[in-house]
Amino acid sequence: MxxxxxxxxxxxxxxxxxxxxxxxxxxxxxxxxxxxxxxxxxxxxxxxxxxxxxxxxxxxxxxxxxxxxxxxxxxxxxxxxxxxxxxxxxxxxxxxxxxxxxxxxxxxxxxxxxxxxxxxxxxxxxxxxxxxxxxxxxxxxxxxxxxxxxxxxxxxxxxxxxxxxxxxxxxxxxxxxxxxxxxxxxxxxxxxxxxxxxxxxxxxxxxxxxxxxxxxxDAEFLDTDAEHQHDESVTSVGIEVADAAMDITKLEAWLRKLLSTRGEDIFRSKGILNVSGTDERYVFQGVHMMMEMSSSAEGKFEGWGKDQKRVSRVIFIGRNLDRSDLESGFKACIA
The missing domain is CATH 3.40.50.300 (P-loop containing nucleotide triphosphate hydrolases)
Structure with missing residues (x-):
């Protein structure tokens, strides 16, 4: 062939x-x-x-x-x-x-x-x-x-x-x-x-x-026994909220403060958000200290489906992350 x-x-x-x-x-x-x-x-x-x-x-x-x-x-x-x-x-x-x-x-x-x-x-x-x-x-x-x-x-x-x-x-x-x-x-x-x-x-x-x-x-490219060693200080924290909507004002303020103070260690952050008071789906994307929030009203992605379960999901990837601190901070933004 x-x-x-x-x-x-x-x-x-x-x-x-x-x-x-x-x-x-x-x-x-x-x-x-x-x-x-x-x-x-x-x-x-x-x-x-x-x-x-x-x-x-x-x-x-x-x-x-x-x-x-x-x-x-x-x-x-x-x-x-x-x-x-x-x-x-x-x-x-x-x-x-x-x-x-x-x-x-x-x-x-x-x-x-x-x-x-x-x-x-x-x-x-x-x-x-x-x-x-x-x-x-x-x-x-x-x-x-x-x-x-x-x-x-x-x-x-x-x-x-x-x-x-x-x-x-x-x-x-x-x-x-x-x-x-x-x-x-x-x-x-x-x-x-x-x-x-x-x-x-x-x-x-x-x-x-x-x-x-x-x-x-790389002469060892085809060596299947070679190991890839990750930096163990780099981890991810994923958080889901399925039974409540988020207060977008509180959430934006928390995210901006978090990334301005910890952004050097937070390589990547992103999430899909169920926001209180709207049928629009919100998405945030962060890279270190830079962050962008957008909604389905802008036409870049679909809003929530009529029968779709609305779940807020966020993930942070970075160095020496504190799971309990991130979870409590995110959940404090529930409407």
Missing amino acids: TVNDKTPVTIITGFLGAGKTTLVNHILTAKHGKRIAIIENEFGEVGVDDGLVVETKEEIFEMNNGCICCTVRQDLIRILNKLMRRKDAFDHIIIETTGLADPAPVAQTFFVDEDLKEDLYLDAILTVVDAAHLSAHLDEIKPEGVENESVEQIAFADKILLNKIDLLKSDDDKASLVKKIRSINARAAIIESQHSAVDIDSILGIKAFSLDATLEQ
């Missing part, structure tokens, strides 16, 4: 808050005529991304409770094998990893599993980077033996989406950032973007992954 007879797979990776889910939404709503299956991996016990992805006819699978590059990789293989039993139903598979994933073990899956090798080929590893926060993430000093995920994600990229380019203050800042990226990966094409908006033809069906080039960079 030639590559043209196989189904292409794109791995979308990038650190927390870089814009991966926004890119997935852009792909799902663009007019490209492709039938796409999405596999999402979240870091944490409460899934939020399934509610942030736009509703389409495409198939979406979500994997929680672990990083796709290690503890739930068998789940990935199981889902892919399930998809292969219906491979005529779609043209492309997209895997969106958690922001804490090393993409190498995910990519390795398509070369060491004999069944998957028969039906799938790795089209590209696409790394989305947050122009505003990338330097800080690259410069972070990790404990001994722990990988810097941002470095690994750039190193294995076939294409790099330099996102949120509008948040850079000058051309000099951009040049400095590109120089840092190039010191890690000299071969990957860099595409600049705002809100992850890119030409779909530049990222899907591009046949950019090269096993030879990857082995040249």
Whole structure:
């Protein structure tokens, strides 16, 4: 079977808050005529991304409770094998990893599993980077033996989406950032973007992954016994409120205070909210100290369905998080 007879797979990776889910939404709503299956991996016990992805006819699978590059990789293989039993139903598979994933073990899956090798080929590893926060993430000093995920994600990229380019203050800042990226990966094409908006033809069906080039960079790429060690100080706290609505004024004030004081350690925050006094669904997205609140009234996503259970779900991912403090603070904002 030639590559043209196989189904292409794109791995979308990038650190927390870089814009991966926004890119997935852009792909799902663009007019490209492709039938796409999405596999999402979240870091944490409460899934939020399934509610942030736009509703389409495409198939979406979500994997929680672990990083796709290690503890739930068998789940990935199981889902892919399930998809292969219906491979005529779609043209492309997209895997969106958690922001804490090393993409190498995910990519390795398509070369060491004999069944998957028969039906799938790795089209590209696409790394989305947050122009505003990338330097800080690259410069972070990790404990001994722990990988810097941002470095690994750039190193294995076939294409790099330099996102949120509008948040850079000058051309000099951009040049400095590109120089840092190039010191890690000299071969990957860099595409600049705002809100992850890119030409779909530049990222899907591009046949950019090269096993030879990857082995040249990492001779142990196909070693299935290699371990990916996470920074154990980085955890997630997920909170659900199913029996009450939130006071949006209290909640915004609490979130802004929390992120202004703890934002350096809170890498990513996001949530879907049931707000008192309205049928609109609210969504908040935070990256370090930056936060955005939006509602379904703006037309970017759907409101609550007529018979849909209204549950507020939030997740915080960061360093040395205090679960009881976050839970009590969030629940104090119940209307």
